[in-house]
Structures are given as C-alpha cells and as structure tokens.
Amino acid sequence: MNPLIVVDAQKIGFMEDHKDLMEKMNPNDISSLTVYKDSLVCKKYGSNSGVIVITNKKFILDTFxxxxxxxxxxxxxxxxxxxxxxxxxxxxxxxxxxxxxxxxxxxxxxxxxxxxxxxxxxxxxxxxxxxxxxxxxxxxxxxxxxxxxx
Structure with missing residues (x-):
C-alpha cells in the first residue's frame, strides 16, 4: 500500500515518495494522525490506497x-x-x-x-x-x- 500523505490540510504526496519527510517529522509536534481506508474519503483526496492525515501542533510551513x-x-x-x-x-x-x-x-x-x-x-x-x-x-x-x- 502507498497511501497519500496530507499534512496540515496540504497534499504532500504518496508515502513511498516522501519517506524522508515522514522520518524527519518530530512526533512531539504532531497533534493528530488519522488513517482513512474508507472509499469516500479516498475519493475526496484522489487516492485508492488510503489517506494519512497529519495535523501538527504548529504548521510545518510556520505560516501565519x-x-x-x-x-x-x-x-x-x-x-x-x-x-x-x-x-x-x-x-x-x-x-x-x-x-x-x-x-x-x-x-x-x-x-x-x-x-x-x-x-x-x-x-x-x-x-x-x-x-x-x-x-x-x-x-x-x-x-x-x-x-x-x-
């Protein structure tokens, strides 16, 4: 499986292409991590192999x-x-x-x-x-x- 990664409401890409980003992420900065396998959610994001939605306590882009x-x-x-x-x-x-x-x-x-x-x-x-x-x-x-x- 190669799920789509969504970080702070932005599509990042598929897991296999962004393993380095996932490894660099500090677990203490993550507010929530949700794995979706439901077909409706997957259709919404355009992924057939699941979606991982990560919300950080502080946006990665450090944007306000x-x-x-x-x-x-x-x-x-x-x-x-x-x-x-x-x-x-x-x-x-x-x-x-x-x-x-x-x-x-x-x-x-x-x-x-x-x-x-x-x-x-x-x-x-x-x-x-x-x-x-x-x-x-x-x-x-x-x-x-x-x-x-x-």
Missing part, C-alpha cells in the same frame, strides 16, 4: 496570515466607471481592458508576516442586470481575494 479589510460606505451608488472617476478612485491605466475595476485592488489592505504568502486580489466585472439577480445591493463589480503559498 492575518487579513484585515475595512469598508466605508460611499455617499452614492456607483453605476458607471465615470462615477469612480468622480470620487477619485481610478488611476490612469490605459492598457487595461478591465478599467477601472482592476485599480480597486490597490485599496485592499492586507498584512502578512511570512513572505511565502502573496496577496492576490482580482476585480471582476459583473453585468449590472445579472448582479441584481444575485444580490440587489451589488452594482458593478466583485472583489475576489485568495492567498497562495509559494
């Missing part, structure tokens, strides 16, 4: 991420890109097809203390008619934030 977003209400609704120009949110960016929405990410404050984590913010245009169907408070855009470990 803190995100702080503050919102302040605008006096009026933003219905067009020109509205953003009037309130001074937009900088010049003539190369952008998604102007002015891709400029908004500059106003998202994030703080991280580990350089392995990079902030990723994407502004996506939403057709106003479609956005109202989803949420009547949305007007023209959506902000999508994700963190990636490199």
């Amino acid at each position: 991420y803190k995100n702080n977003i503050e919102n302040s209400p605008l006096k009026g609704k933003i219905k067009t890109p020109e509205d953003l120009l009037r309130i001074g949110v937009i900088n010049d960016n003539p190369k952008s097809k998604n102007q002015p929405y891709d400029e908004l990410y500059k106003y998202i404050y994030t703080y991280n203390i580990n350089e392995k984590i990079k902030k990723v913010a994407k502004i996506t245009f939403i057709n106003p008619e479609e956005s109202i169907k989803i949420n009547s408070e949305w007007i023209n855009g959506a902000i999508e934030i994700d963190a990636a470990i490199e």
Whole structure:
C-alpha cells in the first residue's frame, strides 16, 4: 500500500515518495494522525490506497496570515466607471481592458508576516442586470481575494 500523505490540510504526496519527510517529522509536534481506508474519503483526496492525515501542533510551513479589510460606505451608488472617476478612485491605466475595476485592488489592505504568502486580489466585472439577480445591493463589480503559498 502507498497511501497519500496530507499534512496540515496540504497534499504532500504518496508515502513511498516522501519517506524522508515522514522520518524527519518530530512526533512531539504532531497533534493528530488519522488513517482513512474508507472509499469516500479516498475519493475526496484522489487516492485508492488510503489517506494519512497529519495535523501538527504548529504548521510545518510556520505560516501565519492575518487579513484585515475595512469598508466605508460611499455617499452614492456607483453605476458607471465615470462615477469612480468622480470620487477619485481610478488611476490612469490605459492598457487595461478591465478599467477601472482592476485599480480597486490597490485599496485592499492586507498584512502578512511570512513572505511565502502573496496577496492576490482580482476585480471582476459583473453585468449590472445579472448582479441584481444575485444580490440587489451589488452594482458593478466583485472583489475576489485568495492567498497562495509559494
């Protein structure tokens, strides 16, 4: 059997390929170790030969991420890109097809203390008619934030 190894919610790989990592792990750092042979769990992780899930007391990557977003209400609704120009949110960016929405990410404050984590913010245009169907408070855009470990 060659089970899949998952450490701190990250797929590491299969046991035979990562024996050295398992040998280097300090048993005193392990909070829990669970062996799954159930077919549903194995399908979830994409392994036919079982899954070993290890949770450490302290993440191996030694990663901590803190995100702080503050919102302040605008006096009026933003219905067009020109509205953003009037309130001074937009900088010049003539190369952008998604102007002015891709400029908004500059106003998202994030703080991280580990350089392995990079902030990723994407502004996506939403057709106003479609956005109202989803949420009547949305007007023209959506902000999508994700963190990636490199």
